Amino acid sequence: MGDHAxxxxxxxxxxxxxxxxxxxxxxxxxDAEDVLQETFLIMIKKIKQFQMKSSFYTxxxxxxxxxxxxxxxxxxxxxxxxxxxxxxxxxxxxMEAQEWPAIDYDHISRKKFRKKLDSAIEQLPEIYRTxxxxxxxxxxxxxxxxxxLNITPSNAKIRLMRARNFLKDHLEDLVKAEAxx
Amino acid sequence: MKCDAKLINKVCxxxxxxxxxxxxxxxxxxxxxxxxxxxxxxxxxxxxxxxQKADGCDCAPExxxxxxxxxxxxxxxxxxxxxx
Numbered sequence: 043m044g045d046h047a048x049x050x051x052x053x054x055x056x057x058x059x060x061x062x063x064x065x066x067x068x069x070x071x072x073d074a075e076d077v078l079q080e081t082f083l084i085m086i087k088k089i090k091q092f093q094m095k096s097s098f099y100t101x102x103x104x105x106x107x108x109x110x111x112x113x114x115x116x117x118x119x120x121x122x123x124x125x126x127x128x129x130x131x132x133x134x135x136x137m138e139a140q141e142w143p144a145i146d147y148d149h150i151s152r153k154k155f156r157k158k159l160d161s162a163i164e165q166l167p168e169i170y171r172t173x174x175x176x177x178x179x180x181x182x183x184x185x186x187x188x189x190x191l192n193i194t195p196s197n198a199k200i201r202l203m204r205a206r207n208f209l210k211d212h213l214e215d216l217v218k219a220e221a222x223x
Numbered sequence: 224m225k226c227d228a229k230l231i232n233k234v235c236x237x238x239x240x241x242x243x244x245x246x247x248x249x250x251x252x253x254x255x256x257x258x259x260x261x262x263x264x265x266x267x268x269x270x271x272x273x274x275q276k277a278d279g280c281d282c283a284p285e286x287x288x289x290x291x292x293x294x295x296x297x298x299x300x301x302x303x304x305x306x307x
Contacts, residue, residue, distance in 0.1 A: 050297045057291060061283035075287050079294050086295060141262050142269055150276050159277050178271045179278045210270040 049089075053082055056099070059180065060106050066175045067110040068117075069164045077113055081106040096189060103182070104190045107172060114168060126170055126204045142217055155216075162212040166205055173198055174205035 057078070064077035084105050092101055149155055163171060176187040177198070188198040254261045283291075292299040 046297060047300075049295075050292070050300050053291070053295060053297060054300050057288055058282050061287065062278060062281050065281055066278065071287075075290065078283065078287065079291055082291065082295055142266055147276055150273055151280060156277055156280075159274065163274070174274075179275060206267050206270060209274065210266050213270050213273065214266070 049086060053085075056102060060102070063103070063106055063175060063180065064110050066163060066179060067107070067168075067172065068113060069160065073110075073113055073117075077106065077110045080109045084109065097186075100182075100186050100189055103176065103180075103186075107176075107190055111168060111172070126167060126208055158216055162209055165212075166208060170201050170205040170208070173201040174209070177202050178206070 060081055061074055061078050064074035064081070065071065068074055068077060081102070085102055088105075092098065150159075163174070166174065172191055173187060176182045176190060177184065182190070184195045184198050184202075187202075188195045191198065193201075250260075250264075254264065288299065
């Protein structure tokens, strides 16, 4: 009984976080629900094997990311993945000089705009998308992100920079097209 | 002013790391002299803010939470405080 209550609390504590992670990773509500359920089923099955070598959330995130990536492999890509590069230094030196105005946060919640934001994230190849989700959306440290993805911290930083730069360029186009911020 | 590609790639350290660390100090110094880099970093910051704001709007819908607890054969705690 006590175990059940404790498990319920634990699941409740992480439900939103894992759902949001799964939603951004898979880009589909149905897939996100499936990933959410499978993640917690695995967690319950393996919780006795959890050793305090890492923090609990790192361990849980690792399960969720693996479940999510496995699911993506079974799906045809919705978008053709784009080429991801480092920031173009010539562009930074010359064309970036146009500042963006202050952010209009009300605009962000509008459905049409949200769709455009989501579509940019979905165009990122998984290796960049996962780092961006963990580091910037879930605000995990570089070290925890690297542990979860089984990559080095410097690799995580490179991927994050490229992901941020791609999304910035995408927003830049939206700014020009719609004057949204 | 000509920007340095290596420096720009350290923006992640600046935005997500220890602001007193050596890379951050170097970038801060550079930005004082380079308006283009300052704008570049501001845009990266705004991009992250916009995505964080959008992501924060997504909570697991009630039916999905209910289905989850049913699937796990657990009782959903009353007044459960979902994480952010």
